[in-house]
Amino acid sequence: MNLFAVVPAAGSGQRMGAGLPxxxxxxxxxKVIDWSVRSLLRQPEIQRVVxxxxxxxxxxxxxxxHDDPRVCTTVGGPERAxxxxxxxxxxxxxxxxxxxxxxxxxxxxxxxxxxxQRLVEQIGQGNGTVLGAPVIDTMKRTDATGHILGTVDRNLxxxxxxxxxxxxGLLYKALKDxxxxxxxxxxxxGAMEWAGYQSSMLEGASSNIKITRPEDLExxxxxxxxxx
Ligand code: CTP
Ligand code: MG
Numbered sequence: 001m002n003l004f005a006v007v008p009a010a011g012s013g014q015r016m017g018a019g020l021p022x023x024x025x026x027x028x029x030x031k032v033i034d035w036s037v038r039s040l041l042r043q044p045e046i047q048r049v050v051x052x053x054x055x056x057x058x059x060x061x062x063x064x065x066h067d068d069p070r071v072c073t074t075v076g077g078p079e080r081a082x083x084x085x086x087x088x089x090x091x092x093x094x095x096x097x098x099x100x101x102x103x104x105x106x107x108x109x110x111x112x113x114x115x116x117q118r119l120v121e122q123i124g125q126g127n128g129t130v131l132g133a134p135v136i137d138t139m140k141r142t143d144a145t146g147h148i149l150g151t152v153d154r155n156l157x158x159x160x161x162x163x164x165x166x167x168x169g170l171l172y173k174a175l176k177d178x179x180x181x182x183x184x185x186x187x188x189x190g191a192m193e194w195a196g197y198q199s200s201m202l203e204g205a206s207s208n209i210k211i212t213r214p215e216d217l218e219x220x221x222x223x224x225x226x227x228x
Contacts, residue, residue, distance in 0.1 A: 001123060002047050002099040004168065005040045006087035009033055009106035010054040010076025015212050022211050023106040024059040028224045032211055035109030035224065037065040040102065040163075042113050045120050048094060051106070052076040052087040081175060081185040088172045097169030100124075103188050104163040107211045110223045111163065115204035119165050128166035128199035130189045132158040133206040158201050161208045164188045170197060 013022035023033040030038075033051075040049050048070050053060050055075045060066055066073075074090035076083030084103055091101065100123045104111065115131055122129040139152040164187060171188055174195035178185050185191045192199050207223040209216055 002095060003043075003045045003102065003120065003123060004091050004095050004099060005046050005049040005102040005104060005163070006084055006091065007033075007037055007040070007049060007051045007104055007106050008076060008080050008083040008087065009060075010052050010057075010083040011080065011107070012054065013107075016214060018214070020059065021054070022217075024062070025211075025217060027109060027217060028221050031063055032109045032217075032220075033106045034064045036104060036106050036111070037063075037068075037071065039109075039111050039113055039116060040104060041065065041068060041070060043116055043120060045123075046070070046102065048072065048091070050074055050087045050090045052083040052090075081179055081191070084188065085172070085175045085179065088168065088175065091168065092172065095168055097167075097172075099168045100165060101168045101171060102163040102165050103171075105210055108162055108208055109211065110205075110220050111161070111208045112205050112227075115202075115208065116163060118204075119163055119202055122165055122200075122202065126200060127170060127197040128164065128189070128192060129202050130164045130187070130199060131161045131204040131208065132201045133161070133203060133208075134158055159206075160187055160189060160201075161204060161210075162187070164199075166192060166199070170195075 016022040135154045135157040139154045141149045174191040178191040
């Protein structure tokens, strides 16, 4: 079985509001996306990394990783799930249905290599594995006006991160069908659940944050600077 990776990086970072997409912001001497892609390239098992870009992206060529021989690019779409599907399509030229794929957001630069390694060890196990962390706050359910309806038992609740690991053929079909059916898909596991495949959570470091708002960049810099 071969292992590939897809990195969705076609977003525009509206919530960050930085004037350029957040994956290209400077972070501890590199760009955000350099950290995210580098952490995948450090895994020798990954044969190829497809980075999914916005069309006519002028920033990609300025990254450290753009000319790595294992990295190639394709063009994404207006939603994350469409971008991931485009990345999987590009991979199908090189890969078999039975190969496995890691999908990792360009906006998660702090993922630990040891966590990716533990995820990679799950290749061949069931229908896939998702890196995440158990919820630690008390969870409330409200109505649309914010009135509390109740407390949700958090014992079995997880936050889902990336990377997420799946068999390429199953994920491709699940995502394609979910998108055709008009389902809102916010992560790969969501498409797999919709298609009826059960996957598993693997606990990773909670420092694997998705850079979303300006304050996240400072937190990411803190995590990266305190890493051995
Ligand atoms: N992404 C993508 N294609 C899209 C939208 C998002 O490839 N059409 C990527 C982003 O570049 C990011 C990841 O998916 O690496 C997670 O998405 P998100 O955090 O929502 O990033 P943005 O969509 O860029 O941010 P925002 O939602 O604030 O605009
Ligand atoms: Mg978005």
